[in-house]
Amino acid sequence: MNPGKLATQAARSMRRYPLRTSLMMAGIVAGIASLAALASIGEATKRETMRRFKNMIGTFDTIMVRPGGGRSRGMPTLVNVPPTLRFDDARAIATNLPEIKAVAEMQSAFDIDVKYRDRAASPAVFGVSANWLSLRSDEVEQGAFFSEEQDQSLARVAVIGPELRKSLFPDDDEPLGKTIRIAEVPFQVIGVLHGRGAGPAGGSLDNLALIPVNTASRRLFNRDYVTMLIAQLKDPSRSEDAVAAVTALLRERHHIRPPALDDFAVTNPAAVMARVTQASGTLEKILTGVAVMALMVGGIVIMSLMSIAVSERRSEIGIRRAAGASRGDIVMQFTLEAAFVSLSGGLLGVIIGWGGLEAATRLQKLPPVFVWQPLGVSLLLSLAIGLAFGGYPAWKASRVDPAQALRS
Structure with a gap:
């Protein structure tokens, strides 16, 4: 049978059973909306965090030294500062360390x-x-x-x-x-x-x-x-070497010997930013995983409802087979129905996800960022789920015996 006619029949069947079609679409809509919105919100949050971080530190070719004991993995604080870092320390860093270009x-x-x-x-x-x-x-x-x-x-x-x-x-x-x-x-x-x-x-x-x-x-x-020193690096790619050199010099100047803790902390903004980016990436993967699980649930719903539809539409299948439709035509029709439902749910999910993104970015005062790559992947994934989970019901429909279907 002509593929165009099969597609028309698939669309007609979807309109004939609106409740079932809506139920099949629901899981796909939820998964795609979550995937599209969360991916874009995650990217917007990451970009805004990086922008604000760069606003605060200026550039990534510097390291920061602040007074205070212990080791710090985060950004330096500027309040309640102990008097352990002095102007002479700044001059010593600028004069004695070849890794350092300038100190402020x-x-x-x-x-x-x-x-x-x-x-x-x-x-x-x-x-x-x-x-x-x-x-x-x-x-x-x-x-x-x-x-x-x-x-x-x-x-x-x-x-x-x-x-x-x-x-x-x-x-x-x-x-x-x-x-x-x-x-x-x-x-x-x-x-x-x-x-x-x-x-x-x-x-x-x-x-x-x-x-x-x-x-x-x-x-x-x-x-x-x-309160703080900022040291500009001659070679930003060797920031960890510069951190080690500054640490060694200040420990010597402050007469610190193991196991005593440092009375200063050296922060590498590039390393901090890398950890922030890594954490953002991990969160994005978790959220994407949740959205994909929702899509899989939607696919299972499609398979279950399509299987029920096959049982309810046995007489329709028998009439079509008696009229000359091949098993391949039946497989194609039911597969197209599942694909149309899934793809329609994907498109609706993208629209809802975009609306959710607009609302979330306005509430969080983030710049709107719509990530197109996850959008394309989402639509392809919704189509693939429709084809994959609609395959078994379509095969099941093609195995219906025409004579038994007409008698029932």
């Missing part, structure tokens, strides 16, 4: 009052080296960053983030050249940073003020220790 120091304080006239804010205030921007790939959107000479001369200058600018200088009030007071110490605004958005934990990276680290140390914080 940082001091930090949070919830410090920053005022301009009658306006006030409580941003994070960081004292940083003049080479801070180059090590982090940050940009000044307006004005300029402070120089090494200004740092060494303890200049009271500040570069502010865009969120702090909005707080202190609303209505497009020009901030450059204005004097703000940080903890009642006057600083002249010389630049405004480019916006970076949110960090991995969701907090803003734009509500801050950067001042020269020596100015911060001697005129504001009164500290001779640093």
